[in-house]
Amino acid sequence: MLERYQLIKKLGSGGTSTVFLAEHRLLHSLRVIKCRSKSKIVNQNSLKESIILSQLHHSRIPVMYDWEEDDQNTYLIMEYCDGQSLKSLIRTRESISEERILQFSLQICEVIQYLHNRENPILYLDLKPDNILVCEHGITLIDYGSARYKDEDKNKEAIAGTIGYAAPEQYSGGILDERTDIYGIGMVMYFMMTGCLFENNCSHIENVDLKGRCSSGVKNIINRCTRENPRLRYQSMKQVILALSKMQKRRTKNNMCKKTTSLTIAVAGVQTRVGVTHVALTFNKYLNQFLGKSLYIERNSSKHCINIINSKGDFILENEVYVSKELRILPCAIGEDNGSESNYETVILDYGVLNDENREEFARAELRLLVVPSKPWEISEISNSIQSILQSFDKPVAVMLNLTSSREYEYVLASKSFEQVYRIPYTPDLLFPSYDKSIWELIYAVLTDLTATSFSKGEKDGWWKKFKSFGAFTKTK
Structure with a gap:
């Protein structure tokens, strides 16, 4: 398979995979190749990610081109999206404005709502700054290795996403649904506001004090998204988008009223x-x-x-x-x-x-x-x-x-x-x-x-x- 591609550089690696930037030798176009060792694959996660990606068509989701395997590895070939991770952006710029946080949050919600609203709903389950690219056209959501169909996980033991960003039910073996991703939205918003990276189970995130960092309206959205009890969170991505849109319109109106x-x-x-x-x-x-x-x-x-x-x-x-x-x-x-x-x-x-x-x-x-x-x-x-x-x-x-x-x-x-x-x-x-x-x-x-x-x-x-x-x-x- 690699005969068709010239590897350019290693982009990163995780617990089960290594990601490379490559160029197609005939088309001279850039690709991302996600390589997974077969010895490390659990429950055919690589094939599952490929199947899910092949069904998705959204401007903020990378295009999947192919999936192949040899004796040692599986290879997922995807579109290369030129951008900077949200984690890197915050570390470089130290802080970003509330207007931009609202803009990014709405774009992330747009992708997650697309996944949730499919005929066979998909849960993303790994929202974190590393998986969010800030590109020229806005946000792109990458890495669908933890994604799964909603019905697939009913009455099954929950699988944790990334420690510090995963919802409490992902640690405790609870039922996963749309509200699990809503918790992730709140955690990513909290990161954008504070620049804090988490290393532990963050159920203590509830009722955070963001005084001086953001408006009370945005703080309330973050706190409601990250309730430990899923019943106390927003119940759908539509509700989150509505709350964020109201905040954005309010700020736009206030800015327009400023005399300059x-x-x-x-x-x-x-x-x-x-x-x-x-x-x-x-x-x-x-x-x-x-x-x-x-x-x-x-x-x-x-x-x-x-x-x-x-x-x-x-x-x-x-x-x-x-x-x-x-x-x-x-x-x-x-x-x-x-x-x-x-x-x-x-x-x-x-x-x-x-x-x-x-x-x-x-x-x-x-x-x-x-x-x-x-x-x-x-x-x-x-x-x-x-x-x-x-x-x-x-x-x-x-x-x-x-x-x-x-x-x-x-x-x-x-x-x-x-x-x-x-x-x-x-x-x-x-x-x-x-x-x-x-x-x-x-x-x-x-x-x-x-x-x-x-x-x-x-x-x-x-x-x-x-x-x-x-x-x-x-x-x-």
């Missing part, structure tokens, strides 16, 4: 490697220095910002935002709202390459910057495509050339490819506290031109007045 003068600026490129992140961070750095608090949000999957943060040691974490003297960065924030954007004068959204998935959100931003290649011959090759993009928006879009020499800029102007184009010249390392007057004057001109054509009279007056008052270049605010 902040301005959103979206940045995207017509292709890769044109310097979108550099442009966005340049705006973030200079607006932080000369206007007021500016937040950069990474709305793409490049993960460039984690490398930037790791390369410089003076970032501190404040409410999910990495803050240095020059920059304020919210990394890896695809499709989410941090909830604190209203605390900033400007919010810079980095979408990476403009595509069908992010185009609508890019268009909704109050100001829009489109980064194009800096070389004249590159522009000439895709000039029609760029014009088509610009004409597809009903509001102005500023065309940006990044790290462009004055000579190249003159060539672009002479080509008359654009009615208006702006140039960001070579800049020193953004992580150093140095500022160039010409760059600030460029940013000031871009925002002045865009706001003049993007807003009707009276819109954003508060932001505009403050912006105009900071027009002069100074070394300090």
